[in-house]
Amino acid sequence: MIQFEGVAKIYQSGKQEIHALNGIDLTVETGEIYGVIGFSGAGKSSLIRTVNFLERPSKGRVLIHGKDISTLSSKEIRTIRKDIGMIFQHFNLLNSKTVFHNVAMPLLLAKTPKADIEKQVKDLLDFVGLADQAKKYPDQLSGGQKQRIGIARALATNPSVLLCDEATSALDPQTTKSILDLLKKINKEYNITILLITHEMGVIREICNKVAVLEDGKVIEQGTVFEVFSNPQQATTKRFVRSVMNDELPESLLAQIHEPHSDNTIFRLQFTGNSVGTPVMSRVSRDFNVDLNVLFGNITELQGVPYGNLIVEFSGELKEIERAITSIQDNNIHIEEVTHYVS
Amino acid sequence: MSVNYDQILEAIWETIYMTGAAFGFSLLIGFPLGIFLVVTRNGHLLENESVSNALNIVINIFRSIPFIILMVAIIPLTRLIVGTSIGTAAAIVPLVFYAGPYIARLIENSLLEVDKGVIEAAQAMGASPAQIIFRFLIPEALSSLVLALTIAVVGLIGASAMAGAIGGGGLGDLAITYGYQRFDTFIMVITVAILVVLVQGVQSFGNILSRRVRRS
Known part of the structure; x- marks a missing residue:
């Protein structure tokens, strides 16, 4: 478990003070995959670095499994760091050493016996799917492979926490997916708590249980990924959500809807879980005297739960439309009028 | 009286001896200094402003004295250490004072190139400062360090020739006393040619070694 209690980080730049973090309160429960998202300069890197004390918080405390790191000596900090693996955007491997040596490094530092190192490194490389690359050097590998080496290295000391610093930001979408799958596997098989920072909402959607949105060194919104994606509150959060679940209507369509004679109303319907599977739209159209025109729709998956989003134009008599809406709500579908929203 | 074959051989040996010994001692002084220059920097492993400032000032002072003046200026110290101010052994002392700080700077530069x-990543693994220096910084910089030290050796060969001017022996001595003062152009050409070959050899060796240690 990682707890941030009023964590602040102030950098001195000449006479100016830069407040990278402004009182962060967050709790990452054991076994969770917690994502922190923010634009660059929001304070993400500072935040993740306070966990292993690469950055000392100026105020507040960070507790790892209930232990306040700031009370520890530098030797104790080094010990606790072995329990906190970290992977990086640019991998940060030793280019002068083989893949094997890179993964073995944390074990060498811990003075593990040579025979144990051989075995453990082999197992780790097997786990990340690079058993046949042990003798190569990092510059002979692709970005995705380098990150796998980074992951194997981070796992070498059997940590209970893994920090991911923009771990997929330098990778193409397909490789990103495979690395995220690997992180998911690590989380499941070893029950390792993962704290990741990213600027890509796709990463959050793909693997996180919980998410916090960081802006100007403050957490502006947090919750389960499902809550935040289905009902974002802050403007920044909405922008992030929209970056992966685009529900904006094309310009041409908007112009058509807003022609003067049009008195149709537009609704947004949100389906979650089982309701995705029910043919509500066609039934409503049949049962009531309304015409439905689907303007936009998508279905995605959040944490293994299907989540659909439809923007539908209703036309017909007001009374009929109202009855239709009630019927839709009875099917556990969230519906709200967005006529003005889309304008 | 002309120079014979043995004298040239002896001069070559003296140059190699001066350069080698001076390089060895300079490395002993320069290498740790270079490491300290890096790690005491602002935001580095063992950040320490006063140590960093002091080191920089001292190194800059030595680096700003022209070798020919340094050589004369530390004659009392040379006498104290080797008992004489003339000869090959005596030339090594100013050479070390010249090359030590130079090597410190070269090492600093190479180590700063490390990502x-x-x-x-090393810190995040829980590595101690010493482990970071010896297991991460130096291995990652090794190839660049070898090239930097090659520059130092070439510089020392040149400086050792200059040390010849105050009777230090070696190829420089030969070129000055016979080639210059006795107008023996042939000797002048020969010594220069030997120096060129020496420097080429050292540089080629450095290049090969640097490539070899890029991956260890």
Whole structure:
């Protein structure tokens, strides 16, 4: 478990003070995959670095499994760091050493016996799917492979926490997916708590249980990924959500809807879980005297739960439309009028 | 009286001896200094402003004295250490004072080239400062360190020739006393040619070694 209690980080730049973090309160429960998202300069890197004390918080405390790191000596900090693996955007491997040596490094530092190192490194490389690359050097590998080496290295000391610093930001979408799958596997098989920072909402959607949105060194919104994606509150959060679940209507369509004679109303319907599977739209159209025109729709998956989003134009008599809406709500579908929203 | 074959051989040996010994001692002084220059920097492993400032000032002072003046200026110290101010052994002392700080700077430069991210990864692994220096910084910089030290050796060969001017022996001595003062153009050409070959050899060796240690 990682707890941030009023964590602040102030950098001195000449006479100016830069407040990278402004009182962060967050709790990452054991076994969770917690994502922190923010634009660059929001304070993400500072935040993740306070966990292993690469950055000392100026105020507040960070507790790892209930232990306040700031009370520890530098030797104790080094010990606790072995329990906190970290992977990086640019991998940060030793280019002068083989893949094997890179993964073995944390074990060498811990003075593990040579025979144990051989075995453990082999197992780790097997786990990340690079058993046949042990003798190569990092510059002979692709970005995705380098990150796998980074992951194997981070796992070498059997940590209970893994920090991911923009771990997929330098990778193409397909490789990103495979690395995220690997992180998911690590989380499941070893029950390792993962704290990741990213600027890509796709990463959050793909693997996180919980998410916090960081802006100007403050957490502006947090919750389960499902809550935040289905009902974002802050403007920044909405922008992030929209970056992966685009529900904006094309310009041409908007112009058509807003022609003067049009008195149709537009609704947004949100389906979650089982309701995705029910043919509500066609039934409503049949049962009531309304015409439905689907303007936009998508279905995605959040944490293994299907989540659909439809923007539908209703036309017909007001009374009929109202009855239709009630019927839709009875099917556990969230519906709200967005006529003005889309304008 | 002309120079014979043996004299040239002896001069070559003296140059190699001066350069080698001076390089060895300079490395002993310069290498740790270079490491300290890096790690005491602002934001580095063992950040320490006063140590960093002091080191920089001292190194800059030695680096700003022209070798020919340094050589004369530390004659009392040379006498104290080797008992004489003339000869090959005596030439080594100013050479060390010249090359030590130079090597410190070269080492500093090479170590600074190491990606900050690698150091961060080392810290995140729980490596101690000593482990970071010896297991991360130096291995990652090794190839560049070898090239930097090659520059130092070439510089020392040149400086050792200059040390010849105050009777230090070696190829420089030969070129000055016979080639210059006795107008023996042939000797002048020969010594220069030997120096060129020496420097080429050292540089080629450095290049090969640097490539070899890029991956260890």
